[in-house]
Amino acid sequence: MREAISARTQPQAVRKRKRSLRHDNLMGYLFISPWLIAFFAFTLLPIAASFLLAFTNYDVLNPNWKWVGLANFERMFMQDPRYLKSLQATFFYAFIAIPLRLVFALAVAMLLNTNRRGVSGYRAAYYAPSIVGGSVAVAVMWRQIFGADGLVNAVLGTDIAWLGNPNTAIWTLIILAVWQFGSPMLIFLAGLKQIPREFYEAAAIDGANSWQQFWRITLPLLTPIIFFNLVMQLISGFMVFTQAFIITGGAPLDTTLFYALYLYQRAFVSLQMGYASAMAWVLLALIAIMTALVFRSSSYWVFYGSQED
Amino acid sequence: MRTATTSPSERAMVHAPPRPLTHNKGVRTVFYHLMVAASALVMLYPILWLFASSFKSRAEIWTNVSALVPQEFTLMNYVNGWKGFGGITFATFYANSFFYTGVATVLTVTASAIVAYGFARIQFTGRRFWFATMLTTLMLPVQVQIIPQYIVFSQLGWINTFYPLLLPRIGGQAFFIFMIMQFIRGIPKDLDEAAEMDGCGKGSIFFRIILPQIAPAMITAAIFAFYWTWEDFLTPLIYLNAPRLYTVSLALRAFADPSGTTDWGAIFAMSSLSLAPVFVIFILFQRFLVEGISTTGLKG
Numbered sequence: 001m002r003e004a005i006s007a008r009t010q011p012q013a014v015r016k017r018k019r020s021l022r023h024d025n026l027m028g029y030l031f032i033s034p035w036l037i038a039f040f041a042f043t044l045l046p047i048a049a050s051f052l053l054a055f056t057n058y059d060v061l062n063p064n065w066k067w068v069g070l071a072n073f074e075r076m077f078m079q080d081p082r083y084l085k086s087l088q089a090t091f092f093y094a095f096i097a098i099p100l101r102l103v104f105a106l107a108v109a110m111l112l113n114t115n116r117r118g119v120s121g122y123r124a125a126y127y128a129p130s131i132v133g134g135s136v137a138v139a140v141m142w143r144q145i146f147g148a149d150g151l152v153n154a155v156l157g158t159d160i161a162w163l164g165n166p167n168t169a170i171w172t173l174i175i176l177a178v179w180q181f182g183s184p185m186l187i188f189l190a191g192l193k194q195i196p197r198e199f200y201e202a203a204a205i206d207g208a209n210s211w212q213q214f215w216r217i218t219l220p221l222l223t224p225i226i227f228f229n230l231v232m233q234l235i236s237g238f239m240v241f242t243q244a245f246i247i248t249g250g251a252p253l254d255t256t257l258f259y260a261l262y263l264y265q266r267a268f269v270s271l272q273m274g275y276a277s278a279m280a281w282v283l284l285a286l287i288a289i290m291t292a293l294v295f296r297s298s299s300y301w302v303f304y305g306s307q308e309d
Numbered sequence: 310m311r312t313a314t315t316s317p318s319e320r321a322m323v324h325a326p327p328r329p330l331t332h333n334k335g336v337r338t339v340f341y342h343l344m345v346a347a348s349a350l351v352m353l354y355p356i357l358w359l360f361a362s363s364f365k366s367r368a369e370i371w372t373n374v375s376a377l378v379p380q381e382f383t384l385m386n387y388v389n390g391w392k393g394f395g396g397i398t399f400a401t402f403y404a405n406s407f408f409y410t411g412v413a414t415v416l417t418v419t420a421s422a423i424v425a426y427g428f429a430r431i432q433f434t435g436r437r438f439w440f441a442t443m444l445t446t447l448m449l450p451v452q453v454q455i456i457p458q459y460i461v462f463s464q465l466g467w468i469n470t471f472y473p474l475l476l477p478r479i480g481g482q483a484f485f486i487f488m489i490m491q492f493i494r495g496i497p498k499d500l501d502e503a504a505e506m507d508g509c510g511k512g513s514i515f516f517r518i519i520l521p522q523i524a525p526a527m528i529t530a531a532i533f534a535f536y537w538t539w540e541d542f543l544t545p546l547i548y549l550n551a552p553r554l555y556t557v558s559l560a561l562r563a564f565a566d567p568s569g570t571t572d573w574g575a576i577f578a579m580s581s582l583s584l585a586p587v588f589v590i591f592i593l594f595q596r597f598l599v600e601g602i603s604t605t606g607l608k609g
Contacts, residue, residue, distance in 0.1 A: 024432050027511040031427025032439060034420040038480020042458060043446055049457035060460070111345055116338065124595055125349035128356065131591055131598075135540040136558040137580035140565040141359045144573060151358060154374035179352070183602050190603035239450050242542045246562055263452050268547055273456050280452035287450060 053277035060271045072278035083279070085254040086262040093170060093258065094237040097177040102229055105181040109188035110218070123189070130182025138176075139246035146172045146247075166255045169248050173256055176243055184229040191225040192218070220303040227302045231294055238287050259283055356584075363387070363577040370574055387582070390575035394564060395552050399579060402560040405549075406539065409471060409556055413478050414534040418527055421481030425489035425523075426515045430501065443483050451543070459547060473548045474541075485530035488601065492526035493519060529601035532594050536587060557583045 029036070054072060058065040076083045108126050112119050132138050145151040146162040153159055162168045199217050208216065241260040244250065250257035250265070263283065267276030357377050362370055363386050365379040373380060391399045427433075428440055462473040501514045509517070545556045555563065561583060565576045591598065 024511075025434055028427055028431040028433025028436060031431060031511070031515070032424050035424040035443065035480040035486065036439070038420075038477060039442070039446070042477040042480070043449070043454055046454040046457035046461075047449070049460075050453045053456065060463070108348075111341075114341075116341060118342065120595075122345050122349050123599070124591075125353055127599075128588075128591065129352055131536060132356065132540075132584050132587055135584065135587070136542055136561045137359075137583045138355075140561055140576060140580055141355065143565070144576075145355060145358075149371060149374075151355075151374055179355075186599055186602040235448055235450075239452070245542075246565075260450075260452060264543070267456050268459075273460065277453075277456050280450065280456065283450050284453050287448065291448065 050277045050280060053274050054281050055278075056274040057272075058274035058277075060273060065274065068274070072275050073282070075275065076278065076282065082254055082257065082262065086257045086259050089170060089255060089257050090238060090240075090259040093174060093177070093240065093256075094234065097174045098230070098233045098237050100174070100178045101181045101233060102184055102226065104178055105184035105229070106188050106222070106226075108181065109185045109192055110214075112185075112189060113192040123186075126185060127182035130180040133176065133180035134242060136242065136246060139243050142172065142176055142243070143247050163248055164252055166253045169252055170256050173240075173243055173247060176247075177237075177240070184233065187225060187229055188222065191222050195221050223302040224304060227294070227298050231291055234290050234294065235287055238283065238290070359577055359584075360581050363574065363581040365574065367572075367574050370577075386572075386574035386578035389572060390564075390579040390582075393560065397552050397555075399557070399560065399582075401553060402555050402557045405554060406557040409474055409541075409545070410535055410538040412471075412475055413538045414531055416475065416478040417482050417485065417534045417538075418531045419481075420479055421485035421530055422489055422520065422523060422527055423515070424481050425486045425493060426519055428486065429490040429493040430498075430514075430519070431511060443486065447483050455543075455547070462548065468548060469551050469554055470548075471554075474544050482530075482534065485534065488530060489523055489526045492523050496522050525597065525600075528594065529597040532590055532597055533601065535590065539587065 055067060055069060056065050057068050057071075112123055112126070129138075143163065147153075148159070148161050148164075150162075152162065160168065162172050195218065199221075200213055203213050203217060239260050240258055241264065244256050244258045244261045245264070248256040250261050259279075260283075263276050263279045266272050266279060354377075358375070361377045361379060364382050364384070365373065365376075366381055366383050366385070369380055393399050393402065428436065428443075458473065458477075462468065465472075467473050496519065500518050501509075504514050504518055540558065541556075542558045542562075545559050546562075549555060549559060552560075552563070557579075561576075561579060564579060
């Protein structure tokens with residue numbers, strides 16, 4: 001009797017599984033089709049087009065554009081001092097603002113990693129600047145804060161043109177960036193909560209002070225999160241645009257002419273879209289190289305050791 | 310318990326490197342709150358200052374610069390600011406912003422949920438490949454896409470329309486897709502398997518079983534989509550050149566143009582107003598935001 005049933009149901013089950021496999025392919029692609037269509041139309045094709053444009057002198061207003069080979073890239077590095085300035089400004093900004101932002105994020109996360117009352121209120125207060133930091137409203141406000149008649153001069157009793165001085169202008173943008181450490185802070189906070197309390201208790205019994213506990217326990221166990229934050233910040237740091245566009249516009253003396261800002265000017269103000277596309281590809285390459293370097297270096301400093309527990 | 314016996318040497322320890330269990334817990338707590346609250350105030354000061362300044366009179370903005378409480382409270386800055394420029398009031402800019410943000414958010418979140426279900430629950434050939442491709446797109450600078458997009462959209466005559474801003478949203482957003490996927494993976498499969506036994510198709514499983522359960526993830530995605538679109542500047546800057554189409558971001562920038570108006574009171578008022586929706590949502594949905602960032606590393 002039992003055999004009879006299994007003999008009867010087995011072929012049916014096989015047939016059903018086969019049908020459902022085919023059905024899955026259809027439904028799978030149906031469900032991801034919105035992303036797939038948008039990916040081809042708004043990402044893949046434009047990227048391919050951008051790559052080709054990078055080797056032309058295409059310009060919306062000039063119908064006689066032609067293939068120019070590597071001339072755009074040559075021009076960038078050999079004949080365009082403003083481009084080199086933009087590279088310099090971007091690297092300076094990224095190398096100072098990103099580490100500072102991560103240090104603040106970690107320090108505040110450690111302060112807030114406690115069960116004391118009112119912590120969620122503090123967390124909201126420290127995170128608040130980050131949700132508005134990218135807005136035009138805050139950028140406009142920043143221009144006023146560091147303006148000649150602005151808040152900083154009023155508080156300090158000074159009369160410094162923070163935005164007009166080539167030595168100080170970029171620092172106003174760095175301060176703005178560091179002020180927005182909220183997202184990495186929340187990510188660090190989530191990571192800190194994962195570290196078992198017993199580690200600290202054991203270390204305290206062995207006589208380790210807070211400083212030693214930080215260097216021997218907290219920091220090594222957080223390295224995967226530091227790594228993640230570093231990669232994310234690096235990618236967004238190289239693309240910073242709105243704040244510089246509004247606050248300084250690249251001035252003075254191009255000291256705040258960030259890469260994305262100069263690219264925008266070339267593409268949409270001077271309409272040199274071929275040249276701007278070449279710049280976009282160099283930006284992509286730079287981000288890829290920087291990310292790859294961080295990934296490469298990670299084997300030396302990122303600690304993946306969950307074997308302990 | 311060691312706090313019961315306090316020897317002078319232990320009291321001295323408080324000032325030495327801090328130890329986990331000292332007897333002066335109360336003092337340390339007060340010190341903690343003083344320090345953390347004072348720093349929080351410094352963090353919030355620029356924003357509070359902006360709000361405060363928007364209620365100061367024209368003269369007071371320059372004479373009483375750093376104060377957080379206006380000497381005399383006035384709403385004139387809001388009245389003057391709302392008038393906008395070129396005969397177009399901020400009512401138009403807000404209408405544009407709410408239209409752009411509303412449609413974009415609904416499109417992005419709906420599409421992201423659909424795609425996330427496809428990736429998370431359906432086995433199909435090429436799934437891993439497309440998923441990896443999607444994650445890779447997260448690292449792409451928009452600059453490699455935006456120039457050809459602009460050329461095509463301008464050929465189509467779509468400059469000064471909202472199509473170039475909204476159409477790319479039909480595919481959802483990789484960050485949100487990933488976040489919703491993680492959420493779906495946390496839902497036990499028993500329910501959809503039982504439904505499949507009963508002859509439910511993938512479509513009705515998604516709508517009847519998955520969709521009601523992923524509401525929290527969709528709310529988080531919606532909040533971020535709202536923020537990013539509300540504060541979006543580059544895309545409107547490129548595609549919307551006519552002031553009557555300006556979003557609030559574009560209008561603020563034009564309004565605060567250094568060569569134009571210098572009515573800083575009005576600028577402060579309109580800036581504050583533009584941040585109001587952001588803060589209202591932040592206060593109402595803080596829990597979703599914190600969870601979203603902590604679990605997937607979304608940026609705010």
